Amino acid sequence: MEGRIFGKPMITQEEMRKRIQELGLRIAQDYQEKELLMVGVLKGAFVFFADLARAIPLPLHVDFLVVSSYGEKKKSSGAVKVISDISHSIKGKDVLIVEDIIDSGLTLTFLKKKFMARKPKSLRFCTLLDKPQRRKTDVVIDYVGFTIPNKYVVGYGLDYENKYRNLPYIAVLDNVREDA
Ligand code: 5GP
Numbered sequence: 588m589e590g591r592i593f594g595k596p597m598i599t600q601e602e603m604r605k606r607i608q609e610l611g612l613r614i615a616q617d618y619q620e621k622e623l624l625m626v627g628v629l630k631g632a633f634v635f636f637a638d639l640a641r642a643i644p645l646p647l648h649v650d651f652l653v654v655s656s657y658g659e660k661k662k663s664s665g666a667v668k669v670i671s672d673i674s675h676s677i678k679g680k681d682v683l684i685v686e687d688i689i690d691s692g693l694t695l696t697f698l699k700k701k702f703m704a705r706k707p708k709s710l711r712f713c714t715l716l717d718k719p720q721r722r723k724t725d726v727v728i729d730y731v732g733f734t735i736p737n738k739y740v741v742g743y744g745l746d747y748e749n750k751y752r753n754l755p756y757i758a759v760l761d762n763v764r765e766d767a
Contacts, residue, residue, distance in 0.1 A: 594758050594759070594762030594763050595758065595762055596742075596756040596757060596758055597735065597738070597740060597756075597757050597758055597759050597762075598733055598735075598743075598756060598757040599756055600755050600756050602733075603638075603715075603732075603743065603756065603757070604638075606732050606733065607635070607638050607639055607642050607732065608642050610639060610642065610713070610730055610732060611639055611641075611642025611643045611644075612642070612643075612644075613730065614639075614643050614683065614713070614730060615643045615644050615645050618643075618645060618647075618681060618683075619645070621681040621708075621709075622648070622680065622681060623643070623645055623647040623648065623681055623683060624647070624648045624649075624650060624675075624677060624680045624681065624682050624683070625639075625640060625643075625647055625648070625649050625650075625683050625685055626649075626650050626651065626652060626673055626677075626682060626683070626684045626685065626702075627649065627650075627651045627652075627685045628651075628652060628654055628684060628685065628686045628687070628694075628698070629651050629652065629653045629654070629671075630653065630744070630746070630752065631686070631687030631688065631744050631745050631746070631752075632685050632686055632687045632715070632744055633744050633752075634743045634744035634752070635685065635687060635715040635732070635743060635744055636649075636651075636685050639685060639713070648675075648680075650673040650674060650675055651671075651673065652669060652671060652672050652673050653669070653670040653671040654667050654668065654669055654670060654694065654698075655667075655668050655670055656668070656693075656694060667693070667694050667697040667698075669701075676705070677702065677705050677706075677707045678705060678706050678707065679706070679707070679708050680707050680708055681707070681708050681709045682702060682707040682708075682709065682710050682711070683711050683712070683713055683729075683730075684698055684702065684710070684711070684712050684713070685713050685714075686712065686713070686714040686715070687714065687715055687716065687743075687744050687745050688714060688715065688716040688717070688718060688740070688745060689712075689714045689716070689717050689718065689726065689728055690718045690721050690722075691721055691722060691723040691724070692722045692723060692724040692725070692726040693723060693724060695712055695726045695728070696724045696726060698712075699712075699726075711729040711730070712726075712727070712728050712729055712730070713728075713729060713730035713731075714728055714730070714731055714732065715732040715733065715743070715744075716731075716732060716733055716734075716735050716740065716745075716757070717731045717732075717733070717734045717735070718734075718735055718736070718737055719734060720736065720737040721737055733757075735757075738759045738760075738761075739759070739760045739761075740757050740758065740759055740760065741754060741757075741758060741760050741763055742754030742755070742756055742757045742758050742763075743755065743756060743757050745757070747760050747763075751763060
């Protein structure tokens, strides 16, 4: 990865490391007496999920679901499709859904409805990034890494046309690829 292609970080690796440690400890305190099941929303959350899970000093369970949202290249239409579901029942479990970014809030709303119907003991949401300026629905996010302005970002799991997920920090797409 040359610097010329990947531009300047919006959030650096060091900032991310510190914040994820803080989030991990907070989550560990909140779930001390519970049996935490962390559900990662793929593909975008895969890097954040791995770091967050390792920052939570609890014997937690993990599961994943793969979703894709229909829409334009840089916009979620809110029509979410589950490509692959989690593999365990969540009935009676304390579930924490881990997302990469909340933008319109439509994906979160979709997942909340879907998961609540399965009767978990509790359901909370954690996201690395929150972009509240484009919100279309009222959502409650229990744990937020960073609140960011209305820019399309890539890296740390987030893509543009399935690229840049491996960038080790968050960068604004325009700073990464001039013709995007
Ligand atoms: P929402 O349903 O909240 O509008 O959108 C959530 C999904 O849209 C995210 O999981 C992500 O896939 C995509 N998304 C929204 N904003 C961005 C962004 O700035 N960068 C990237 N790479 N994806 C985004």
